[in-house]
Amino acid sequence: MSARRRVVLVGAGHAHVEVLRRWARTPPEDAELLLVVDRNPAVYSGMVPGLVAGHYRRAELEIDGAALARRAGGRVLLEPARRVWAEKRVVITASDIEIPFDWASLDVGSTVRGLDLPGVARNAIPARPIDGLIGRIPHLVAAARNASSRSPFRLAVVGAGAGGVELALCFQARLRREAARPVEIRLVDARDRPLEGAPESLRRRVERILARRGVAWLGGRRVTGLEGLEGGSLRLDDGGLVTGDAVVWVPGPAAPAFLAESDLPVDARGFVRIGPTLQVEGLERVFAAGDCASLPGMPKAGVYAVRSGPILAANLRRALGGRPLRPYTPQSDFLSLLNLGDGTAVGSKWGIAFEGRWVMRLKDRIDRRFVERYR
Template sequence: MARRLVFLGAGHAHAEALRVFARRPVVGAVLTLVSPYTEVPYTGMVPGVVAGRYRLREASIDAGDLAARAGARFVKAKALRIDRARNAVLCDNGQEIPYDVLSINIGAVARNPLLAGGGAAILPTKPVEPFIAAIEAATVKDVVVVGGGYGGIELAAALSLRGARVSLIAGRAGLAPAAPKAARAMLARRLGLRGVNVIADADAVSADGAGVTLEGGRALAAEAVILAAGVAPGPLITALDLPKDGAGFLAVTPTLQSPADAAIFAAGDCAAFAGLPKAGVFAVREGPLLAANLAAALTGGAPAPYRPQADYLALVSFWPDGAVAVRGRVAAEGRWADRWKEKIDRRFIARFR
């Protein structure tokens, strides 16, 4: 009897897993990919799209093509609910998609630390697809980016190339607080050269038609406020009756399975893997192991544990003026670092062409 495997979401882990299934199909498995988007941007290249370095299509994976290569059916729909009692995914187009094994890689939503009134457009960076559409349609001149991590820094630098006056609210935690001191200095200097106004002595508390209000009442003018201050679980994960971590993300075991339902796997930002930060590099590297464990679940094999690396390379682009490279406590900068980043990004996308 055929076993039904449903991939919910076309995130980076699923892109890698489907690539494995295309090379090594499982006999008797019926695959389905469910995603509301046909073009799925690679998050590492999103700031490059914002900066005008890449066209959106250059930086995106075609979900339909990804599914076809793996012999999977592609369903363009948004999942509304997972019915575990009936082993089915309920979608906004009315379809119910049954599964024997379900893998979830739907990402997360941008965390919103602001009390919002009317007026200024608040643009969450996650999900990525509507964020890029909003940026492409915008003609604003005063932009505030909330969040001083690597993602917020890259977006602020990219937006400065669109002719906008950009303020970056890093908050009291400061720029890239987990980075070494040398890296923080490099990042601050490069933002200064771009004319980005960095706020590192107060957190943002609210946004309205006039802009953003900081602690103490100071105001920043803004026609658009971009949320890049971390992520939160989306409504589907919040509603799912499975164990979560303290932040509400779906708990998984080392084999990327729910501890309460071995038929459900999760990877990427929607999953809570102990000690793992929310970074795209981990989703990509979870992909091949996820594929192996999904194949094992379909065939009665034993799953293997995911063993993440202790640290990872971060390349923060300031194209066309180079990039800052950070790994562990080591930092360096230069045009070579940006060429390195571009090579990595283009090589990743080329896997799916």
């Protein structure tokens, strides 16, 4: 019987690809690696608005987690995990394969909120899984190109976080370029202003950009459901109906349901509670990172998943070697860059906002460099 300890990585998110990259460079002794992932390759979300705008091809966004795992000498199971039994140390997959582990780590990301509202799952285009969103872009463009209709093509984006703002502006740029009829974009959010939690300077600037670009801002209104034959009409909590052709759904992250259905400690929203070492609370053998993990002071953004990657890699190695683990401290501020779809971007750092072509060049360079690391 092999004395090798088995490390099972679930999901090929931002933190895990870094674990795989480092494992390939120096594989830990006496350890075997298995990656369980629902789909492959993964798409890097930071460049998705640019893909929507027509600036990138899909292949430029792809990160092949399975290839990284094989390069690290590991095996790959291309199937979603549907339970983690930490007590028994097994991961159960969608087809009921039981995978025993010595150590496991979860980096499965998040899904989107509100899919349970009437008509939303059936009719809206959710931003996650991102593959689904990407698959719908050609249909949207084709619908807007349809010159047989004279009425404007109306697209609503629900959720005015960073992703929603970028998608609204990038869809606008793309559709205006390619459509055979006028294009109207609405951005809808339950909050009164876009970019909740972002620096005030960035929020003000984005408000000005939305106004300048003619994106209709429908703030302070909660969507209660979606209706209409085309699925593009939003029912609002004030009784209003916003009719349109399509709805992109990006109202913020929700926890993958299987986390709460496992024997893992979860917060009120269903995300796995972790401590500073990235170990799941009360469980030495299970780690979690990125959106699926809940740690005070850690927002749900790719940059935090990226920054926790090296610590996760080190801690898995230290755990295998029986050495003390390192703490991860989420940074209090980060460079935030939003693609505006017209060749410019807006950003902020240390509370200062900036905008222009040079900002988009900077974003493009950072994003491309990130993806290149995993090629």
